[in-house]
Amino acid sequence: MSAADTVEEAAPENDCAIGVDIGGTKVAAGLVDAEGTVVARTRRDTPDRSCSPRVVENTIVGAVEELLDRAGDEGRAVSAVGIGAAGFVGADRATVVFAPHLSWRDEPLRESLGSRIGRPITVDNDANAAAWAESRFGAARGESHVVMITLGTGxxxxxxxxxELQRGRFGTAGEFGHMQVVPDGIRCECGNRGCWEQYASGNALVREARGLMSARxxxxxxxxxxxxxxxxxxxxxxxxxxxxxxxxTARELIAEIGHWLGVGMAGLAAAFDPGSFVIGGGVSAAGELLLDPAREAFRRRLPGRGYRPEARIVQAALGPDAGLIGAADLARHESGPAH
Incomplete structure (x- = not known):
């Protein structure tokens, strides 16, 4: 039985939830049905980080109200609203502890939005939402043990x-980018050295390319x-x-990112033994140019290689919609009868 079969077995045909994906540049929102299909969408620019939390809240409410109106026009019921935020979300699934691109610091987002939206609200990290979507409807559908890696700026x-999503004791599990892969390596914005994202991310790709270009x-x-x-x-x-x-040269640069991606995944395989790694984010658009070198490095670094099953390494299937689809689906389940 797949994950899709274990939850929401009897969802009404017109049952929808709204998912909101809040990124550094845009707020994307969608009306999502029980099969994970986005039936309507809207977007807004993300307010500058200097703006007050109220400004961001107004942006979210505007997007949600637009989709509620469209759902009503189409005769669709909206059971809940899910928010996926780039940042640390507390274990209460209600508070954004820290969002690097916004002014949220210990922001009680569920409480702030609840009185204005009039629907049950769930708040989660955006990568959690994307992983849930890919495991329910995307590249890892039916797989019980999944590691999602999003390669973007970091x-x-x-x-x-x-x-089941694993959020950790304090709600901030999954910050894989800050595992150390190179002792005393490149300084990271987090304050440490040698973090994985300094070698396998969009920033790393651009840094290496610009280094070659600047050297002519x-x-x-x-x-x-x-x-x-x-x-x-x-x-x-x-x-x-x-x-x-x-x-x-571009191929070599992407292959190098892929190599470091594989190195990090081998460590994660030792820790979690997943059946699938799903690679998303902007850098994943390189497809097999990235994933082939990643698989090769993964096999070379995997503990017990040759004597253990290997996880699949696949590109995410839902693209930029994964966050809002996952946020909506999580909200639907959290607001269901079992909760």
């Missing part, structure tokens, strides 16, 4: 074990041409585009 992550290395000529000779204009998607078009 590295986020989440754990699903026995079809002949191997970076194609990348330099793509940004008019200005390394500061380089972004991760451009490196991925160049790699797909056959640029050998």
């Amino acid at each position: 590295i986020g992550g989440a754990l699903v074990i026995d079809h 290395s002949p191997v970076a000529e194609d990348l330099l041409a793509r940004v008019g000779g200005d390394p500061s204009r380089l972004a991760g998607p451009l490196v991925t585009e160049a790699a797909r078009e056959g640029d050998p």
Whole structure:
């Protein structure tokens, strides 16, 4: 029996929930049915971090109210609202302890929104929401033990074990990006050195590419041409585009990110023994150019290699919708009769 079969066995056809995914640049919201299909969506720009919590709250409420109106027009019932936030969410699933891109510090978000939205509200970390969506409806559907890794500016992550999200004692499990993989390595924004995300993330990819470009290395000529000779204009998607078009340096850079991705996953396999690793986030758009080197490094570093089953390593299937789909589905289950 799959995870999809164990929860919401008799959901009405028109039963929907609203999921809100709050990122550094946009607030994406969707009306999501019981099968994980986004039937309506809207988006807003994320308020600047200098804005007060009330401004962010108003942005969320505006998006939710728009979707509630659209649901009403279509005769759909909305049972709950789920919020996926980039940051630390407390074990109470109600408080955003810290959000790096917003002004939230110990923000009682569920309480603040509850009186205005008029639906049960669930708050969770955005990577948790994405992992839940991929395990319920996406690349790991039916898999009982899943590690989700999101490669963006940094590295986020989440754990699903026995079809249940594992949030940790204080609600902040899954911060895989800050595991140390290189003693005394590159300084990380968290204050430590050698963190995984300094070697296997979008920031790492851009840093290495700009280093070659700034040195005027002949191997970076194609990348330099793509940004008019200005390394500061380089972004991760451009490196991925160049790699797909056959640029050998871009391919080498992505393969290096893939290598470090595999190194970190081997450590996670030793700790959690998952059946699947699901790789999401913007850097995952490189597809097999990233995943093939990751699988190779994973096999070489896996403890007991050759004598144990290996986890699948797959690209996420739901793309940028994963966060809002997962947030909506978690909210639906949290507000159900069993809760």
